[in-house]
Amino acid sequence: MIRRTFFLAGALAASSVCHATVVGFGQLGGSNSTVPKNLASRATADGNGFVVTNGATPNIVLTWDANGEQNNGNLGSNGWDIHTSNFFQQIENTTIGGGAWDNEGSTQRVGQLDFGLHTIGFAADPGAQLVLNSLDFGHTGETAGTTMWDLTLTDSVSNVAWSQSVTFTNGMAQTISPNFVGLAGEDYLLTFMRTNSTYGSDGRHAIDNLSFGQIxxxxxxxxxxxxxxxxxxxxxxxxxxxxAFSFSEYEIRSPSGALNPDGWTSITGTNADPTDDWSIVSETAASLHEKDGPTGPNDGVSLGAGAQYNLGQAVNILPTFRRDGTTPTNWEDAAFTIYDAGGTLLAVAPEYVGSPVPWGDYNGDLVVNAQDWPLFRAGFGGNYSGMTASQAYLHGDLDGDFDSDIHDYNVFVALAGGASALLVPEPSSMALIALTGVAIFARRRLRNALVLAIVVAGVSQGSSALAQTLQGFSVVGSTPITSIPAGQLNENENAGPNQLFDDTILDESGQIVFDLFTTNYTDPILFPGGFLGQYAIGGETPGAVDSAFVFMDYGAPVTANWFAYSQRTGGNAVADKVGKFEFWFSNTDFAGVAPTGTPDAIVNLLPGDNRIADSTIRPYTLSGDHTGQYVAMRITETAASGALTSTSRIGGHEFRLLDGPSDVVLTVNRTSGELTLRNNLAGAENILMNGYAIDSPGGALTSAGFNGVGGDGSFPLGNGSGNGWELAGASNPNRLAEAFFTGQSTLTAGSGAISLGNAYNNLSGVEDLAFLWSNTNGEVYNARVEYIGVAPGIAGDYNDDGMVNAADYTVWRDNLDTNVSLPNDSSPGSVTAADYTAWSNNYGKTSPSSAVSVPEPSAVLMLVVAAGVTTRWRRTRRDQAV
Known part of the structure; x- marks a missing residue:
């Protein structure tokens, strides 16, 4: 079959689309002329500024700036502008199209956005579907600064079908790839809206190579x-x-990445058409595409009426609805194009059959149970940023934050029925669960002291198989007098730090245990009148991470080792959530002055920690006892919060200092790299655990040395079915995890020194480990992390002289691409570019045993080194090519 690919190959490579119209804006008149309002509408052949590779297939009707007159006041016009400028070269070169259609006399042409709001309308034929592949979008280097844009694709009733936020700085350009397939007969509007800019001029943005078509x-x-x-x-x-029909080419596309290349049975791979030379065009989660080659009879594969051709497990098993059972995932988005030997597009529609699988059902048997555990465990522990939502889900991301951590594990346990389904509790435990639920509800409604007394008695007498893990919490001190530093404003008269202590229920002596993990301040049943967010700061600083101080005077010294906190409520689930807590305890009044010394306690919540996202009150450890009449607390936004917003405030609903059990402790041995777990501090309680994760944002872990608790004492080793402790399949330098899916184990008070293996990279120099453990109720706690010993060396000290300096670079350079084992290599094996990175990151550091100080690398030295690296790498690549 004949395909027109000679000058379009580059233009269409990014989207792997062979049947499309591509707009390049060339040959449309001089610079600053207006884009024709119907440019490339219903294109069936090439024209000025666009090319077509869809044969005789009618194309979409385009409208450039359907409401352009709102921008420039010229009725019936639009603000899109044909522009020629060397400053737009990076945008033009993002996808190389070439030919007169894309430029004029080798001069780049782009579609300039003259204003902060532009649209492109797409109207499909009756019964046809819009296919929006990709476009190049960028900012010129002419004006330094940063801009942010929201791109949205809406249907005829303004429902958002696709969206993406883009940030440009100093001449950036990128390819935007919606890979969107619309509904039959539906029209769509693509809107470009600038949301922020560090400079005031318009006309410094443009698009190019807009690729679209229709089914x-x-x-x-x-x-x-x-x-x-x-x-x-x-x-x-x-x-x-x-x-009956024959076909010589087909493609399955999925914008959500729902396809399964590993399970695809291709004609190419099986030689199912032995007389023709089929070849694979694309084999990704977004596109499975193969076609018949030019040799052979080119008669394709023939199917008689009623016949089927099996493509294998080409599509992943994905739910139609999210966990709530009502929110669509939009992952059933397969689009199918198939062509006969003459290149004619055949009308073959996608059709989904069978019952939709529930959220968390990875094997497609319509239930979530132990059969899904091995599939979930394979991705447990991994980080999946950069994947589509469906791909991350397939790797165990059940809460939608693009990783699979202890919170996703708890969701999976809950989907499998929770503790009541996975464990076999004693009858008294089942009665206890029911009684506790009734008591919490009754207390909220009636404050019935008798009911509370019954529950407390039940907790003390019932089986501990399903009881809440930590019981010994109590509120410390009476309600303190609160204040904030001068210049730090509350949002309004109804907000402020005093509001962090307005829930009298939490002041009930000894009863806070029934509020922890059960009280969500957005629950309309518990709080029918609603709760205002309790703020401690009056404004946002766009582009910055905000923090606020709260001073507390308890009237007399108090001692606390935990605190209770519930994040504030907001329209954005992660906007302005507190990710870092710092505490200073003193018997001297701070007098309204923010302390500058080292905090007595620091609690960091990682950006992917689900405890940030909701407004449930939980306990957080202070990692030891701290005493003082006066307490200063600084709360700081997490890196994942909406730091660029300007409509909400940082704060929380409730806060209390607590006296509770002593911590579980993870000990990190710098000398050997061994991690040990113990529960033997004074005041320890028995801990019921069914899972844990060790996180290191800096990548200081090593999965090769991680053996977990499985097989140690009361921690049974599983066989892969979830019947004991099993390591997460995707453990990596950033996260190690282990879980007991169908049970739990007791880490008894007084136990210690349970080895998890030599899983700490003691050459990394990174000390950022966080240990989170969970019980069968899905409650997550932080453990204390302590470091002991002295690291044997420092990564990058390749001549082992106790310092990282230029001499170590020479050792690395001379051994690059060999299998030599360098001293203090944080990634043992062959000498690679990663070892250079370790050297560069640690340049100037010395080992604790070395008394010699190494100066910071000078700019000249680093320039020389960089030149050497470039030369060495180029030589290596050239040698490999030869």
């Missing part, structure tokens, strides 16, 4: 792409012929 009317299809949702054939896709 024709499928109401009279000749067949279907049948996709099985569930059952023994879950994920299997087949081409079914309702009328």
């Amino acid at each position: 024709p009317d499928l109401s009279n299809s000749v067949g279907s792409l049948v996709i099985n949702r569930s059952g023994v054939n879950a994920g299997v896709a087949s081409i079914r012929a309702d009328q």
